[in-house]
Amino acid sequence: MTNVGELARGVLAGDRRSIARAITLAENDSAEAQKLIAAIYPHTGRAHIIGLTGPGGAGKSTLADKLVREYRKKGKTVGVVAVDPSSPFTGGAFLGDRIRMQELSTDVGVFIRSMASRNYAGGIAKATKDAVKILDAAGKDIVLVETVGAGQSEVEVIKVAQTVVVIHAPGLGDEIQAIKAGIMEIADVFVVNKADRENANKTVMDIQSILQLSSGGSWKPPVLKTVALTGDGVSELVDKLEEHRLFLEKDSENRMRLLKAKAEAELTEAIKERVLGSIMENLKKEGKLGEYLQKILKREKDPFSAAEELLKEKGLE
Amino acid sequence: MPSEKKIRVLIAKPGLDSHDRGAKVVARALRDAGMEVIYTGLRQTPEQIAETALQEDVDVIGLSILSGAHKTLFPRIMELLKEKGLNDVMVFAGGIIPEEDVSGMKKLGIREIFGPGTTTETIIEYVFDHVSK
Numbered sequence: 504m505t506n507v508g509e510l511a512r513g514v515l516a517g518d519r520r521s522i523a524r525a526i527t528l529a530e531n532d533s534a535e536a537q538k539l540i541a542a543i544y545p546h547t548g549r550a551h552i553i554g555l556t557g558p559g560g561a562g563k564s565t566l567a568d569k570l571v572r573e574y575r576k577k578g579k580t581v582g583v584v585a586v587d588p589s590s591p592f593t594g595g596a597f598l599g600d601r602i603r604m605q606e607l608s609t610d611v612g613v614f615i616r617s618m619a620s621r622n623y624a625g626g627i628a629k630a631t632k633d634a635v636k637i638l639d640a641a642g643k644d645i646v647l648v649e650t651v652g653a654g655q656s657e658v659e660v661i662k663v664a665q666t667v668v669v670i671h672a673p674g675l676g677d678e679i680q681a682i683k684a685g686i687m688e689i690a691d692v693f694v695v696n697k698a699d700r701e702n703a704n705k706t707v708m709d710i711q712s713i714l715q716l717s718s719g720g721s722w723k724p725p726v727l728k729t730v731a732l733t734g735d736g737v738s739e740l741v742d743k744l745e746e747h748r749l750f751l752e753k754d755s756e757n758r759m760r761l762l763k764a765k766a767e768a769e770l771t772e773a774i775k776e777r778v779l780g781s782i783m784e785n786l787k788k789e790g791k792l793g794e795y796l797q798k799i800l801k802r803e804k805d806p807f808s809a810a811e812e813l814l815k816e817k818g819l820e
Numbered sequence: 821m822p823s824e825k826k827i828r829v830l831i832a833k834p835g836l837d838s839h840d841r842g843a844k845v846v847a848r849a850l851r852d853a854g855m856e857v858i859y860t861g862l863r864q865t866p867e868q869i870a871e872t873a874l875q876e877d878v879d880v881i882g883l884s885i886l887s888g889a890h891k892t893l894f895p896r897i898m899e900l901l902k903e904k905g906l907n908d909v910m911v912f913a914g915g916i917i918p919e920e921d922v923s924g925m926k927k928l929g930i931r932e933i934f935g936p937g938t939t940t941e942t943i944i945e946y947v948f949d950h951v952s953k
Contacts, residue, residue: 602859
């Protein structure tokens with residue numbers, strides 16, 4: 504049995520083994536993980552949480568590596584959560600983001616954790632939020648969350664990150680692609696990586712023209728150019744990220760609104776999970792679930808009516 | 821709803837050997853068997869491997885080596901794992917490790933050596949049977 508109190512103390516002291524084991528606990532979703540998060544939650548809220556998302560092949564991992572190095576030069580400690588997709592068929596995953604960052608493994612100021620999505624939709628894993636909290640509570644100044652190579656609808660990262668960086672590369676899609684809702688809307692900073700390629704400037708212009716069309720808020724997302732392989736443009740990127748962090752801090756009205764929305768979303772999800780979990784467990788125990796499944800299979804009842812009846816029986820409607 | 825516990829495996833290539841086809845084959849096979857496999861690429865130092873195992877909280881480490889440097893690298897890796905308190909991690913190795921070196925490696929704590937010709941099924945089965953959970 505894990506001693507949650509001890510583990511929490513280890514996390515707060517920044518002990519790497521404790522951080523690692525705490526994240527594993529969060530991934531396996533035991534009731535123990537809840538206790539752990541409860542213990543460390545008061546110590547979260549200090550880190551700058553940055554989400555890195557964008558289509559596969561744009562260079563997220565390579566850029567993440569360079570970003571970490573730049574932050575380390577500035578004396579900041581960094582946590583990285585790199586998410587890769589789980590196979591919907593086998594449940595397994597090949598977690599290869601770390602390959603691009605391996606030199607950083609032995610830097611004590613950096614903690615890198617690879618995470619499988621475990622088929623959670625939206626580009627991150629269910630436990631990603633908890634992993635971020637753990638790294639935050641452990642004292643990391645910056646927490647980078649690298650999402651699954653995203654298409655246009657993997658936008659869950661906005662629920663975790665304060666600053667979202669959308670990374671593109673020339674040739675991964677034309678202007679029309681850029682207009683599609685979702686990923687283009689969530690960016691606080693746009694990066695065109697592989698900017699040494701011929702059509703890089705066109706990609707920058709494409710994104711800028713889309714941005715001109717949208718009604719802005721008070722933060723105008725900049726479009727930066729980087730060459731992650733060489734590190735070109737990374738220092739400017741870090742400056743922009745810092746600028747955004749300061750902007751968030753100053754714009755307290757907006758910030759409060761966002762924080763409230765995040766808190767509400769998390770609370771709602773937590774309530775949903777508990778309620779659903781206990782109802783389903785109950786139904787299974789009483790054998791009601793099997794009974795209604797049979798009715799659905801025999802087409803005697805449709806799923807919605809079945810749900811209505813079941814909940815009415817339990818006095819929940 | 822609780823997420824299923826997964827076996828986390830680190831596939832590592834210590835030293836200067838640049839042939840990773842075998843390591844990748846094993847990595848993919850373990851993934852297809854439902855495990856979460858972290859592959860860290862070529863030319864890993866013992867320090868990098870041990871620290872990765874700690875941060876990733878892996879259950880299993882598979883060391884792949886074809887350069888013959890196992891007698892130098894493996895003891896260092898096992899020593900570092902012990903130093904970091906990773907005593908529960910199951911370590912196996914594969915690649916080119918001569919028969920006469922196998923017992924020496926096992927004495928270090930490496931549970932099994934899978935030489936050329938081993939089927940991925942054998943490795944998968946071994947991991948499922950011997951991982952400490």
